Amino acid sequence: MSSNIQSIVEKYGKNETRLMDILHDVHCENGFVSDEEIKEIALLLNISKVDVEQTLTFYHFFSKNPRGKYTVYLNNSLVAKMMGRDEIAHTFEKATGTKFGTVSDDGLFGLYDTSCIGMNDQEPAAIINGIVFPKITTYRVKELVKSFRMGSSVQDMINSFGGGQNQSELIHAMVTNNLNRRGAVIFSDYTPGEGLEKLKSMSPEDVIAEVKNSNIRGRGGAGFPTGLKWDFCSKSPGDEKFVLCNADEGEPGTFKDRVILTERPSLMFEGMIIAGYAIGAKQGILYLRKEYEYLKNHLEFVLNEFREKGFLGKSILGIDGFDYDIRIQFGAGAYVCGEESALIESCEGKRGEPRNRPPFPVQVGYLNQPTIINNVESLSSVTKIISNGSVWFKSMGTKESSGTKLLSISGDLKYPGTFEVEWGMSINEMLEMAGASDVKAVQVGGPSGRLIAPNEFHRTICYEDLPTGGAMIVIGEGRSILETVMNFMDFFIDESCGSCAPCRYLTVILRNKLKKIIDGKGVSKDLEEIVHWGKQMKIANRCGLGQSAANPILTSIENFRGEYEAKIEKGKDYDTEFDLNSAIIESSRAVGRFPEA
Amino acid sequence: MSKPIVATTSLAGCFGCHMSLLDIDERILDLIELVEFNKSPVDDIKEFTKMCDIGIIEGGCCNSENVHVLKDFRKNCKILVSLGECAIMGGLPAMRNNIPIEECLQEAYLNGPSTKGHNPDGIMPNDEELPILLNKVYPCHEVVKIDYYLPGCPPRADLIWNALVALVTGDEMKLPYEVVKFD
Structure with a gap:
């Protein structure tokens, strides 16, 4: 038995729920986890080999074979x-x-x-x-x-080093922030501890009331009222409670949390501490996507600073009984782990497969205890709400969408980057701000959102009208909508966890139908079937990934039907796309026959 | 009114579906009263002699001949019915779909337990008379348009009977649970 693996497993208290960390550490050694190592880990944790294997093979940054130096x-x-x-x-x-x-x-x-x-x-x-x-x-x-x-x-x-903290010794990354617009909440002036200071004179109930009163809704995309979530969790019976911060931003086109994690990690950690105080948690976990591993030392440094200042640890701020700490949990490459219940599974060392709900995480979450899961941006905003008050927060945005929103804008435009704006900005204003012209379409909220055409550019970004987690992909004139959708469909096929059959199969069937149309072999019945079947995805899948996986194809047919119809075969009601000549090429070659074309 | 004309064929199947058709027992006498058979193994008519109303297909397409026959059926039948798992999904023969065809041929003619060492020249069947294998086994609807599907492996005789009667009489088809449950 290798002493190395033994020490890694012991480092995590021989705890099988820390399997992700164990695999992460073992993987770091050689760039893969061998069969022998899998066996050793299983033996030491007293679980079966397949338990280790199924977690390992779920995540695409983990491998059982060497992936090169x-x-x-x-x-x-x-x-x-x-x-x-x-x-x-x-x-x-x-x-x-x-x-x-x-x-x-x-x-x-x-x-x-x-x-x-x-x-x-x-x-x-x-x-x-x-x-x-x-x-x-x-x-x-x-x-x-x-x-x-x-x-x-x-x-x-x-x-080269990117600007801001990217050039600090702890990060040393070539990544640039591209923070093109600072707003009043996340990227305003901030002194670490300003939110925590207020806790001294607030009870946990006061904190929840303040957050509720601010009307803040989840910034990850789903838009659930944050205060309500905390309230539910604080009232749920449980031995222990947990705060999970979702830093898995995997929605293609989202990168706003990266900028918070780089420039304002204290703001986010402070939000996690406030959340812990509000619900009575002892532990917070930052679930960080593996892609952002380059920020690890930077984030650990901030956590240590917090511990030194007494923001983390025992009796925080001198508040008796307020013991709380935060650890970082790495993912290993899985979009679905951004879904809150899949994220919990992953934190527990398992495959990132979404759970059935109810029960909701606020009732039965991490380690089956009441848990809140909030987005990086939500928690960062909470710090400012506590520090400046809910009235101040509500003075920004629209009636149902208070505060500011970070937008990650990318694609065909002059100034790709992160913009902090008040809710209520129109798409037209957004495009002007980001220097986009000749725009054919905007993908609002990433692939799981909506693909909108210029006739909807007057609509405003807010929960009442066009909700978004922040991803805005600008698609210029001259790009093919169908090819765009194809990329999104491939993405969902790759990232489906495979648990629900419609998500596993229908995504592939829809992609193949789309390919057929792109190849000029589609008939109008194909289009009808896509729409009909696509709608089943909403009702037949367990989690948000599956439910929204048909969105790109459905919203693009809704808004760009002309591009589809231009490709549809005229005067044909059925085309199987079957071509005998190409179907026999392989075996002709194998036996040495050369059929006439 | 003349009787509806039925044609049947077995492509990449095992003839089990046709056997199941015969399982309608004495009702085959009623069937003869109801319909006339054209191209079919049942009466051994090899080529279509007239336009048919109903074509029943057993098996998917694994080679070029299957494709020609299926296309011929589509041309000569007003309604096509995929009968059984192989016609509908490819069935057992489609198990080869995950293996490259070259590997399949090598296993069958060069490296298999019964051929290894007995085929020193590495000959693979390649007579012009032989149909050529397709890259994979296709279900019928991926080659031509199919109007109806009767599931089962094989579909129960009652299911086939009910479907044929419904098609011929135009009455709604009876689908009691017993004839479509498979376990």
């Missing part, structure tokens, strides 16, 4: 493709001599596709051995591969 994860999201990702991929393949999805024969390079890595404002971007390389050019690819061949480390290849 230099492992390249190149983003394949829509905006990455818009910015020339395919050419970068081709250059990588040519330079390394291996294909995507494989490792080069010498074991030096592994090339892999990955879903949106939260860098849509600086695409094409790749993660190489945990380090983010934004705005990659073909020249840079050749330079990287050449240097790696000569033995350079990945760290050696960092040639």
